[in-house]
Amino acid sequence: MSANRIQIKANVGDKNVIIPLGQSFDELGREDSVKTWEIVEQQDAINIIRDYETTKYFYSNIGTPPYEYNVFYEFNFLTGNTYTPDFNPQGFKDFEIYRLKKSFTKSFFKFDFYDSPLQEDQKIMFTMTMPLTNCKKEKDVLVKKLEDALEYWSQKSQGINFPVYDIYWPKVQLGPSKGNNEGYYIQWYKNKDLYSGDTFYMSCKFYNAKTGKVVRMLNKPSWNLSPVVDNPEASEWYYYWVKLSVNNNGTPKYVYAVHEFDGLIGGQKGMANTPPSNQIRFYEYKAP
Amino acid sequence: MSNEKNIRIVKGNERFQGSQDKDESIQLGLLSDRRNYLEGNRNLALNLQDQFDFERGYSNLYRLYGKIDLIYDNIISGECTTSNTSNWMDNMYFIPEYVGCPSGTPCDAYPPSMLFEFIPEKRYGPISTTFMDITAYQDNWVTYISYIDSHDTQQDMILYYDYTTNEYLNFDSGDGIPFIVSATTVNGNDILQFVCPVDHGLTTKMYFEIQDNNTITTSGGVSLLTDVSITTTYQNPGPIIKTSKKQIFKVDFLGNGNVGMNSKVFNVILDLEDGKASLGGNTYGMGTFKRIINPDNIAETRSEYYVHQHKLITKSNEYVLDRTGFENGIFPRKGRVYKAKRTPPNAGEKTVIKEEFKSYLWNCDKDIDRDEYYDNRNRPITDLYLTILQTNRNGVWDKSGNRLCGYGWDWNFTKVGVVDPYVSNTNHPANIVQTNINEGIVFPTEGDVFRGAFVEYNPYELEERVLSEIGHSLAFRQSKFNTDGSIYKYQPHHRIPIRKLSTSITREAEFEMTPQYARYLISEGVHRWRNILPIGIYEEGGNGVSYPYLNDRHYPYLGIEFLIEPIRINHTGETITMIQQFGDVCE
Numbered sequence: 001m002s003a004n005r006i007q008i009k010a011n012v013g014d015k016n017v018i019i020p021l022g023q024s025f026d027e028l029g030r031e032d033s034v035k036t037w038e039i040v041e042q043q044d045a046i047n048i049i050r051d052y053e054t055t056k057y058f059y060s061n062i063g064t065p066p067y068e069y070n071v072f073y074e075f076n077f078l079t080g081n082t083y084t085p086d087f088n089p090q091g092f093k094d095f096e097i098y099r100l101k102k103s104f105t106k107s108f109f110k111f112d113f114y115d116s117p118l119q120e121d122q123k124i125m126f127t128m129t130m131p132l133t134n135c136k137k138e139k140d141v142l143v144k145k146l147e148d149a150l151e152y153w154s155q156k157s158q159g160i161n162f163p164v165y166d167i168y169w170p171k172v173q174l175g176p177s178k179g180n181n182e183g184y185y186i187q188w189y190k191n192k193d194l195y196s197g198d199t200f201y202m203s204c205k206f207y208n209a210k211t212g213k214v215v216r217m218l219n220k221p222s223w224n225l226s227p228v229v230d231n232p233e234a235s236e237w238y239y240y241w242v243k244l245s246v247n248n249n250g251t252p253k254y255v256y257a258v259h260e261f262d263g264l265i266g267g268q269k270g271m272a273n274t275p276p277s278n279q280i281r282f283y284e285y286k287a288p
Numbered sequence: 289m290s291n292e293k294n295i296r297i298v299k300g301n302e303r304f305q306g307s308q309d310k311d312e313s314i315q316l317g318l319l320s321d322r323r324n325y326l327e328g329n330r331n332l333a334l335n336l337q338d339q340f341d342f343e344r345g346y347s348n349l350y351r352l353y354g355k356i357d358l359i360y361d362n363i364i365s366g367e368c369t370t371s372n373t374s375n376w377m378d379n380m381y382f383i384p385e386y387v388g389c390p391s392g393t394p395c396d397a398y399p400p401s402m403l404f405e406f407i408p409e410k411r412y413g414p415i416s417t418t419f420m421d422i423t424a425y426q427d428n429w430v431t432y433i434s435y436i437d438s439h440d441t442q443q444d445m446i447l448y449y450d451y452t453t454n455e456y457l458n459f460d461s462g463d464g465i466p467f468i469v470s471a472t473t474v475n476g477n478d479i480l481q482f483v484c485p486v487d488h489g490l491t492t493k494m495y496f497e498i499q500d501n502n503t504i505t506t507s508g509g510v511s512l513l514t515d516v517s518i519t520t521t522y523q524n525p526g527p528i529i530k531t532s533k534k535q536i537f538k539v540d541f542l543g544n545g546n547v548g549m550n551s552k553v554f555n556v557i558l559d560l561e562d563g564k565a566s567l568g569g570n571t572y573g574m575g576t577f578k579r580i581i582n583p584d585n586i587a588e589t590r591s592e593y594y595v596h597q598h599k600l601i602t603k604s605n606e607y608v609l610d611r612t613g614f615e616n617g618i619f620p621r622k623g624r625v626y627k628a629k630r631t632p633p634n635a636g637e638k639t640v641i642k643e644e645f646k647s648y649l650w651n652c653d654k655d656i657d658r659d660e661y662y663d664n665r666n667r668p669i670t671d672l673y674l675t676i677l678q679t680n681r682n683g684v685w686d687k688s689g690n691r692l693c694g695y696g697w698d699w700n701f702t703k704v705g706v707v708d709p710y711v712s713n714t715n716h717p718a719n720i721v722q723t724n725i726n727e728g729i730v731f732p733t734e735g736d737v738f739r740g741a742f743v744e745y746n747p748y749e750l751e752e753r754v755l756s757e758i759g760h761s762l763a764f765r766q767s768k769f770n771t772d773g774s775i776y777k778y779q780p781h782h783r784i785p786i787r788k789l790s791t792s793i794t795r796e797a798e799f800e801m802t803p804q805y806a807r808y809l810i811s812e813g814v815h816r817w818r819n820i821l822p823i824g825i826y827e828e829g830g831n832g833v834s835y836p837y838l839n840d841r842h843y844p845y846l847g848i849e850f851l852i853e854p855i856r857i858n859h860t861g862e863t864i865t866m867i868q869q870f871g872d873v874c875e
Contacts, residue, residue, distance in 0.1 A: 038332065046334050049343065049840040053351070055608065055653070058422065069422045177421035190653075251423055251605040253653060
């Protein structure tokens with residue numbers, strides 16, 4: 001008598017037992033790929049690597065001595081309907097400029113660099129400022145007895161009949177040399193990981209510390225002066241076009257050029273003092 | 289007959305009354321090409337520090353930067369041979385100060401401090417080409433990044449015994465460390481005293497081997513020591529004297545009684561176990577030796593000697609150099625105002641700065657990918673170098689043929705009142721090409737090779753040891769500035785450690801488990817190498833590196849004191865000669 005009816009017949013071969021193991025498997029290789037994917041995702045999630053290092057870009061101007069790599073600006077302000085490169089129309093008296101009064105030294109030009117000339121969708125990318133003491137000190141003016149009596153009588157006592165001194169006027173020459181280089185270099189990324197563009201649109205404003213006003217500047221005389229221009233497009237009036245480039249084999253390696261812009265890109269500006277049309281020129285905006 | 293027919297399987301609950309079913313365990317030898325998919329491995333705790341460490345260890349990109357402190361001694365004067373109206377004359381610091389350079393008298397002077405500066409403010413030399421602010425930072429010096437690409441065992445070298453009698457040793461870098469040997473007596477012991485111009489690297493009881501190659505010769509009266517005579521006297525059956533030659537010796541003691549000379553001097557007592565050693569009738573001689581770790585396994589433990597070969601990996605425009613804003617040198621600024629009557633006719637009043645010790649910030653513009661470079665030992669590079677070369681845009685320094693500088697090692701620049709003829713750019717010109725004296729050098733570029741340090745490498749210790757850094761010599765252009773022939777010396781290559789080799793040696797029998805730079809040691813049957821330490825990991829003794837990591841780049845910093853050193857003729861301020869400096873204790 002047997003305990004049950006199950007019988008296993010003898011077989012000289014191996015026995016096979018099917019065992020349903022509760023496991024799921026992953027093919028070799030996929031696991032490694034998942035690991036790599038995991039690293040990438042992890043980097044994106046908590047520590048995206050970006051190269052934020054900047055370098056200084058020199059103004060691109062091979063030029064002739066002594067103008068190599070120098071850049072020239074001129075700023076014109078309105079007296080009535082006439083533009084002159086002079087700080088007097090902005091309310092600065094000669095002696096205030098000569099004596100470097102705080103109202104003068106705290107004033108500055110501010111350059112904004114945009115990614116587009118179209119105001120409705122432009123973003124400001126960076127900003128540079130230029131102190132007024134970067135201007136040339138070469139405007140000869142008569143010393144006014146009532147404004148600067150000390151200087152007036154000092155020169156008079158030396159036998160000078162018409163006392164004169166040199167004061168700043170809004171003409172600027174910047175270069176890579178030691179000294180006047182604030183506002184000369186553009187500090188921008190070395191490579192294009194963060195921002196692929198290499199062109200910007202530069203506008204200018206004058207911050208007047210004496211009046212507290214901000215004066216908008218144009219790239220050419222205002223449209224509501226003679227000759228009057230109808231329906232001005234803002235993009236044509238406010239900007240110069242700035243192009244950054246890398247000169248892999250030359251010195252300096254990183255350079256920028258400034259071109260005139262009125263909807264179309266024009267010739268390079270700022271390369272020389274003369275003729276005056278070579279300067280980067282800005283004009284005070286006249287309210288309609 | 290088999291008993292398999294009698295096998296029965298009985299369910300648990302049918303075995304006996306009250307029994308229950310139970311799980312059986314079966315040992316299965318599973319052979320699978322699949323891996324368990326464990327859910328737990330999919331969970332990951334994000335950790336910024338761990339992520340930073342991971343990325344830091346993974347990155348191989350380097351941005352190098354640092355500071356150069358300029359130190360020099362503007363002490364070589366001369367007579368200006370340019371006209372009174374020349375630019376060179378206008379910038380000179382006239383001596384005597386109270387006389388200046390009045391009309392009708394010769395103008396003796398020191399050059400201005402601009403001669404040494406990294407960013408001179410104008411053209412100051414005999415060359416009148418246009419000065420440009422933008423390129424001024426390369427008027428005197430140009431910098432590159434380099435690494436050790438290979439080495440040279442056949443670099444010819446000369447060590448002078450006496451400049452007056454013109455006695456010297458001529459050898460190749462692969463011949464080992466040069467020495468001057470003399471027979472003398474210390475504490476009643478007759479000894480051979482070996483004096484080296486560089487650190488010998490030996491300790492007491494360590495072995496060394498005197499070399500005998502046809503590349504080693506002497507000139508003048510000094511004898512060449514290629515081996516030592518050993519005289520042995522046998523008393524039985526009668527006094528028989530036998531003489532033999534010996535090249536391998538054990539160091540008995542170090543130094544010659546003077547402070548700091550243990551690293552330069554080692555001694556062997558002449559009474560050896562196998563006889564009495566002698567110099568064969570000479571009182572002194574010269575030669576070279578190699579260090580040996582194990583005299584029973586010379587082939588695998590004898591040091592090799594060579595000169596590094598640096599390859600440039602940047603171009604001349606791939607760096608930025610700026611003045612430091614608010615740093616003054618450690619020595620005071622020295623200058624003078626010359627009134628018009630103290631200057632050449634029509635020159636007018638002038639101010640000349642003779643010495644001013646400025647500092648400069650340098651910044652390599654190129655990202656260096658460490659993965660692309662392997663050193664002379666086939667190891668991933670562990671050091672980069674800031675290479676600084678003279679450019680001579682002011683035409684002050686003399687070129688010979690088309691080469692500007694000479695080169696030499698420490699013993700060629702010793703201050704003994706003589707300029708070693710070895711270092712002139714006529715005899716041993718560095719690889720700095722200047723074809724036109726009025727135009728400065730032709731800037732070297734990526735891939736150019738320059739000599740470097742004189743180095744010992746021991747294959748058993750798996751370690752290099754710098755014996756002497758290379759120096760470049762600068763001689764004044766005598767047709768414009770007539771001096772006594774004194775020169776200046778500067779060190780062109782400055783090490784920037786980016787990784788460190790471990791102080792311990794790793795061993796592995798299986799080839800597959802070793803890095804490509806492992807060395808197989810036949811006597812022990814293993815591959816051996818020194819691991820490269822991860823960044824931020826330090827071994828005992830401070831061995832390791834750590835530097836900022838951001839922008840997915842490493843930022844190692846190198847601050848150097850760039851020393852421009854005068855080597856003066858007849859300079860008696862430091863009264864040392866080769867013999868006195870390295871002499872024995874009896875003198």
